[in-house]
Amino acid sequence: MNVVEKNKLKIILIITSILTLVFIVIVGIEYLNEKRRDRALKYYNEISTTVILADTLGMDLECSDNKGNTWVMNGSDTSLLDMVTRDITDYISWDKQSLYNYKIIKNEYMQKYIDNFNDNMKHIRISGENGAGIPIPPKTISEAEKMDEFQEINNLDELITYMHKLTKNGEYYLYALYVVGLDGTGFSGRITYKSDNGEEKIIYEYGVLYLGDLFQKY
Numbered sequence: 229m230n231v232v233e234k235n236k237l238k239i240i241l242i243i244t245s246i247l248t249l250v251f252i253v254i255v256g257i258e259y260l261n262e263k264r265r266d267r268a269l270k271y272y273n274e275i276s277t278t279v280i281l282a283d284t285l286g287m288d289l290e291c292s293d294n295k296g297n298t299w300v301m302n303g304s305d306t307s308l309l310d311m312v313t314r315d316i317t318d319y320i321s322w323d324k325q326s327l328y329n330y331k332i333i334k335n336e337y338m339q340k341y342i343d344n345f346n347d348n349m350k351h352i353r354i355s356g357e358n359g360a361g362i363p364i365p366p367k368t369i370s371e372a373e374k375m376d377e378f379q380e381i382n383n384l385d386e387l388i389t390y391m392h393k394l395t396k397n398g399e400y401y402l403y404a405l406y407v408v409g410l411d412g413t414g415f416s417g418r419i420t421y422k423s424d425n426g427e428e429k430i431i432y433e434y435g436v437l438y439l440g441d442l443f444q445k446y
Contacts, residue, residue, distance in 0.1 A: 341443040356417035
């Protein structure tokens with residue numbers, strides 16, 4: 229092999245090495261981006277129940293980053309879920325370097341909301357007829373939405389844990405309760421409040437309940 233051929237071989241090897249390095253870098257970046265996106269989407273799936281709950285109850289969120297900085301996110305003027313979604317989207321696009329932690333800031337109404345929720349989950353009944361005209365007897369919300377038998381909730385942490393449980397259909401409790409209708413659907417039914425003494429109060433002769441309604445007093 230003469231000098232010219234050796235030089236050509238060196239050039240080919242150098243070009244091949246550069247192309248290989250570029251390929252490795254591109255694949256590595258795509259892998260990192262994919263892992264980052266998967267991490268962000270998994271986190272969104274976990275935190276969204278907390279954020280939606282804060283939105284529903286009109287609570288603020290305490291936010292913190294991985295450097296120990298904390299600030300308050302006020303949801304009175306805008307959707308907290310939209311703000312958190314934007315934060316997570318910015319993380320995916322590398323505009324933010326870390327995912328933030330979010331925690332509901334309890335206010336003086338929190339325990340009242342929990343007490344109302346406990347009361348409604350125990351006493352509200354939904355009945356009516358399905359699309360075929362077959363009567364559906366009164367059911368508790370838990371029965372209608374295919375949830376476990378309701379157990380009283382004592383504090384915010386237990387409420388968040390409860391909302392993150394899965395129904396028999398694999399749906400988060402929070403999403404199942406977002407619209408409460410006839411027999412686990414979004415269709416209207418007769419909604420009543422049945423007291424412990426057997427007295428019945430009609431909430432809606434024909435209607436549905438939304439998540440926020442479950443924290444109201446009837």
